[in-house]
Amino acid sequence: xxxxxxxxxxxxxxxxxxxxxxxxxxxQFVGDPINNMLGQEASRDDxxxxxxxxxxxxxxxxxxxxxxxNAVRGDxxxxxxxxxPVSTVIMERLPATLELAFVSGLFALTLGIVLGVYTALKRDxxxxxxxxxxxxxxxxxxxxxxxxxxxxxxxxxxxxLPSFGRGELVQITDNWRTGLLTESGRKSLILPAITLGLFQxxxxxxxxxxEMLEVLRTDYIKFARARGxxxxxxxxxxxxxxxLLPVITITGLQLGSIIAFAIITETVFQWPGVGLLFITxxxxxxxxxxxxxxxxxxxxxxxxxxxxxxxxxxxDPRLRAEKSGGH
Amino acid sequence: MADTLLSVKDLVVEFPHRRGNLRALDQISFNIDRGExxxxxxESGAGKSLTGAAIIGLLEPxxxxxxxSIELDGRRIDNISAAEMRKIRGRKIGMVFQDPLTxxxxxxxxxxxxxxxxxxxxxxSDKEARKQAIxxxxxxxxxxxxxxxxxxxxxxxxxxxxxxVIALALAGEPELIVADxxxxxxxxxxxxxxxxxxxNTCKEHGAAVMLVTHDMGVIAETCDRVAVMYAGRLAEIGxxxxxxxxxxxxxxxxxxxxxxxxxxxxxxxxxxxGSMPRLDNIPTxxxxxxxxxxxxxxxRTERPDLIAVEGNLAACWxxxxxxxx
Numbered sequence: 001x002x003x004x005x006x007x008x009x010x011x012x013x014x015x016x017x018x019x020x021x022x023x024x025x026x027x028q029f030v031g032d033p034i035n036n037m038l039g040q041e042a043s044r045d046d047x048x049x050x051x052x053x054x055x056x057x058x059x060x061x062x063x064x065x066x067x068x069x070n071a072v073r074g075d076x077x078x079x080x081x082x083x084x085p086v087s088t089v090i091m092e093r094l095p096a097t098l099e100l101a102f103v104s105g106l107f108a109l110t111l112g113i114v115l116g117v118y119t120a121l122k123r124d125x126x127x128x129x130x131x132x133x134x135x136x137x138x139x140x141x142x143x144x145x146x147x148x149x150x151x152x153x154x155x156x157x158x159x160x161l162p163s164f165g166r167g168e169l170v171q172i173t174d175n176w177r178t179g180l181l182t183e184s185g186r187k188s189l190i191l192p193a194i195t196l197g198l199f200q201x202x203x204x205x206x207x208x209x210x211e212m213l214e215v216l217r218t219d220y221i222k223f224a225r226a227r228g229x230x231x232x233x234x235x236x237x238x239x240x241x242x243x244l245l246p247v248i249t250i251t252g253l254q255l256g257s258i259i260a261f262a263i264i265t266e267t268v269f270q271w272p273g274v275g276l277l278f279i280t281x282x283x284x285x286x287x288x289x290x291x292x293x294x295x296x297x298x299x300x301x302x303x304x305x306x307x308x309x310x311x312x313x314x315x316d317p318r319l320r321a322e323k324s325g326g327h
Numbered sequence: 328m329a330d331t332l333l334s335v336k337d338l339v340v341e342f343p344h345r346r347g348n349l350r351a352l353d354q355i356s357f358n359i360d361r362g363e364x365x366x367x368x369x370e371s372g373a374g375k376s377l378t379g380a381a382i383i384g385l386l387e388p389x390x391x392x393x394x395x396s397i398e399l400d401g402r403r404i405d406n407i408s409a410a411e412m413r414k415i416r417g418r419k420i421g422m423v424f425q426d427p428l429t430x431x432x433x434x435x436x437x438x439x440x441x442x443x444x445x446x447x448x449x450x451x452s453d454k455e456a457r458k459q460a461i462x463x464x465x466x467x468x469x470x471x472x473x474x475x476x477x478x479x480x481x482x483x484x485x486x487x488x489x490x491x492v493i494a495l496a497l498a499g500e501p502e503l504i505v506a507d508x509x510x511x512x513x514x515x516x517x518x519x520x521x522x523x524x525x526x527n528t529c530k531e532h533g534a535a536v537m538l539v540t541h542d543m544g545v546i547a548e549t550c551d552r553v554a555v556m557y558a559g560r561l562a563e564i565g566x567x568x569x570x571x572x573x574x575x576x577x578x579x580x581x582x583x584x585x586x587x588x589x590x591x592x593x594x595x596x597x598x599x600x601g602s603m604p605r606l607d608n609i610p611t612x613x614x615x616x617x618x619x620x621x622x623x624x625x626x627r628t629e630r631p632d633l634i635a636v637e638g639n640l641a642a643c644w645x646x647x648x649x650x651x652x
Contacts, residue, residue, distance in 0.1 A: 219429035226383055226424075227444045227495060228417030237443070238432050245434070317434055317479040 001313070008309055012302045017068070019298035023291030024067045028060065076292035081284045086292045090274055094296075095176045096166060097266070097273030101259045103189055104197030108258075109251055112201045113244075116208025120216070121235060131205075138202030143261065147195040147268035154191060162188045164270040196265040200254045207250055211243040218242075245316055252308030256301040332400065332502055332535050333359040333382065339394035340374075340381050340559075342606075349606045351377050351390065353559045356633065359503065364526065364536040366546035366567065368582070369556035370603050375539045378556070379505040381405075382537070383420050384412040399503070418448045421496035421534070423506040423525070427488035427513070431480035437464070437491055438476045441498055448499030463494040466528050468520075486517035490524055497532050504529055505537045510545065518542075522549055543586050547571055555579050558603055558614040565639030575641035577619045613644065621645055 034047050034056070051057055054077075055066060070076065076086035115135075119128040138146075155163035167184030169177040179185025215221060216239055224234045263275035270276070274293060281289035313319050340352035352374045359365050367375045380386050382397055384404070397405040404415055416422075424430045432440060441460035445451060451459060457476075464472035467490040480488060489509060496504055506525060510518040526549050529536050538550060546553050547567060554564040555576065563576040574580045584597030601618040604610060610617055616626040625644045633640040634647055 219424055219426060220432040222385065223422070223424055223430045223492070223495070224432070225385060226416055226422035227447070228413050228415070228499060229444065229447055230413065233443065233447075238435070241434055242432070315434070317436075318481050 004313070005310070008306055012306060015302055016295070016298060019295055020068050020071060021064065023294040024064050026287050026291050026294075027063075027067075071292075071295060076295075077288035079281075079286055079289050081281070081286045081289070086288045089277065089289070090292060090296065091175045093272060093274045093277045095178065096271060097259060097262050097275060099178060099180060100189065100192055100196060100265070100271060100273060101255065101262055104193040104195075105200070105251075105255050105258050107193055108197035108200035108204055108254070112204030113208050113247070115201075116205040117212055117235070117240065117243075119205070120209045120212035123213070132209075135202040135205055138198045139206075143195060143199065143264045144268050146198055147191070147265060150191050150195055151268070161191050163191070164188075166272060192265050192269040192271050195268065196258060196262060200251075200258060203254065204247065204251060208243060208247055211246055212239060215239045215242045241315075245312070248311055248315065249308055252304050252311070253301075256297075256304045259300055260297050330361045331358050332361045332363075333537075334398040334401075335378075335382070335395070336398070337395035338378070338381060338392065338397060338405075340377055340386065340390055341393040342390045344607070346607070348393070350393075350609075351559050351606060352381065353609075354395065355556075355559075355561050356395075357554055357561065357564055359535050359537060361502065362530070362533060362535055363552065364529075364538060364550045366550035366553040367537060367539045367556060368541055368543065368546055368553060369562075370541070372603060372606075373556040374559040375541075375556055376507050377559075379422070379507050379537060379539050382503075383416055383422050383505055385416075385422075417444060417496075417499040417501065419501050419503065421499065421501035421504045423489075423492055423496045423504060423509045425508040425511050427485055427492050430492050431488060431495075433480055436477050436479055437483075441476070441491075441495060444495055444498040460494075460498070463497060464491070466497075466531065467491070467494045467524050469494075485513055486521060489513060489517075489521050493521075493525055493528060497528060497534065500532060501534055503535045503537065505539070507539045508541070509538075510540070510542070518545075525549075543571070543582070555582065558609055559606065560614055561633065561642060562615065563639055563641040563643075564633070565641075569638050573637065573639075575636045575639050575646060576615075576643045577621050577645070578615045579641070613642070 034042075034050055034054075038046060038050065055063060058066075074087050076090075078084065079086050079089055082089060115131055119131050122128045151163045154161045162184070165188055166179040167186075167188035168182040169179050169185060170181045171177050179189060221234060221239060224238050229238070262271075262273060263278055265271065266273045266275035267279055274296070278290065278293045280286070281293065335358070336356050338352055338355040339350065341348040341350055343349075355374070355378060357365070367378065369375050377386070377390070380390075381392055386392070392405050395405075396403055399415065399419055404412065407415075431437075438457065438460060441463065442453065442456045445456045445459050446453075449456075449459075461472045461476055464476060469475055469487060469490055475483075480491070483491060493504075493509075496506075504525075509525060510521050513521060522545055525536065525538075538545070540546060550567045552565060553567045553570045555562045555570065555578065557578050563570060563574065563579045565575075570579060571583060574583050578599070581597060581599035585599065587596060599618055604614065604617070610627070611630075612628050613619070613622075613626045613631055616622045619626065623644070629644070631642045631644045631647065633642050636646040
């Protein structure tokens with residue numbers, strides 16, 4: 001167990017270093033940051049001085065080591081565009097994205113499992129067929145189209161929900177302002193959460209359905225039937241647990257991509273999270289911001305992966321250390 | 328008979344098919360007495376396992392009982408509701424499947440599965456049920472049962488798992504165990520042990536056994552009576568010694584002749600020419616007639632019923648000739 005965790009940690013560090021290298025090379029290849037920061041009119045001396053101050057004259061490997069060292073301490077430099085520390089800006093924006101990702105992940109997971117189990121158990125019901133057909137929409141329509149359709153229907157036509165922003169916010173800590181505690185905040189969250197979660201929802205639902213059907217065909221389910229266990233016990237005690245094993249992995253990875261793909265949803269709904277921040281950063285070639293975002297997303301993925309592996313370990317007894325082998 | 332436990336009469340099982348129905352079981356009739364062990368033999372596809380599945384009410388759709396009746400303790404169980412059948416499964420009829428490696432839920436402990444099954448059928452507290460579960464494991468010969476009960480299935484070997492499966496089948500104290508080729512998936516070295524466990528524990532618990540197998544050796548050592556199936560029909564049924572020593576149906580004769588024996592030196596084993604017909608292509612008259620070496624006209628036109636011959640029942644016109652002639 002411990003060896004397993006250590007091995008995974010080392011792998012995670014390797015991944016993070018690779019990502020750091022990639023985001024570091026952004027600095028080397030995407031234009032000259034001095035131009036972006038000072039504009040055309042700056043004097044040669046000003047440029048040289050800034051270049052020196054930012055350490056851009058040092059050899060590349062030294063710059064990389066410094067970059068990694070700073071990143072580990074949470075220092076990603078100064079945003080070219082906002083002239084404020086990148087980490088502060090990101091920490092201000094992160095709660096918005098995390099709230100959105102968390103709510104839409106929860107929405108996708110619960111509804112996905114419920115619908116997946118339902119469609120598996122009532123395989124030939126008209127409602128199941130309808131759900132399966134409707135889920136094709138979720139799989140095939142791009143996120144921004146779904147977002148715009150939802151805005152048109154619920155914000156423009158029905159005027160039930162706001163079309164952009166986070167609504168009223170409540171300050172919880174210095175950096176964390178939440179919309180979950182006010183009605184307008186919660187209302188603002190609904191459309192973006194659905195938009196962001198719909199694809200994951202259909203994915204999880206189809207996965208759960210397929211896994212459940214597979215499990216229901218196994219011998220141990222037949223044997224459970226032959227022992228006279230109730231349908232309920234068979235479906236929810238024996239089958240569902242086995243179904244959820246592979247679902248855990250996929251869901252974990254999906255949570256990472258929910259955070260990463262929030263970019264599009266945040267743009268459509270003008271949601272002030274890190275995704276929107278990233279898009280703006282790209283427009284202004286704000287390289288420290290872009291590289292920090294890259295590293296942040298990679299970090300989230302790595303952490304989630306680690307948690308998923310550990311969860312798997314806890315759920316599946318076959319992976320746990322053998323206590324006593326059969327003879 | 329007062330001690331008849333299970334009575335199957337003219338059982339027909341059909342599978343809907345593009346061109347009409349496929350008859351997988353055709354008018355099967357037999358009884359099992361209390362505490363008796365009935366062996367069921369036949370080639371693959373003869374309908375042995377299907378008979379077991381029909382009795383416990385677990386035919387895979389679209390297969391269904393299309394005729395005849397199944398009575399347990401004098402009560403029909405082939406036409407009762409799914410909820411009522413569930414009360415019979417496990418409580419009155421238990422089942423042991425072929426492959427112990429896949430019959431147990433991999434993520435639940437043996438205790439979980441046993442206690443759950445016991446409590447479905449018997450009113451017991453958690454503590455009592457656990458005690459009962461340990462006793463069952465003890466009965467089927469799991470060493471250190473009180474320790475091993477909290478292990479997961481993957482921590483047991485194949486033979487040990489099949490013992491657990493037998494314990495699970497007996498958990499609701501059923502009167503009949505349908506054992507569907509319980510040793511086929513096991514190592515030859517443990518097959519005999521498992522058959523012993525099955526035989527002895529069922530005897531201790533007073534359960535009759537319907538033992539489906541194609542191992543004649545197992546039948547000879549274990550069973551009281553044996554039924555021979557061919558192409559979804561019963562060819563012969565009788566006490567095990569009679570059927571083995573004096574088979575009456577030409578198919579049974581061929582089957583017995585094809586078993587190698589250490590006692591008799593034989594150059595070449597008897598082989599029945601041809602193969603069993605497909606279900607959509609069963610010949611009229613006796614299903615065995617194209618392969619039979621004693622076939623005559625009547626066999627090709629009229630289907631023989633089971634005819635009593637010297638303690639056996641055989642579905643063969645040869646014996647009707649004898650009886651009438």
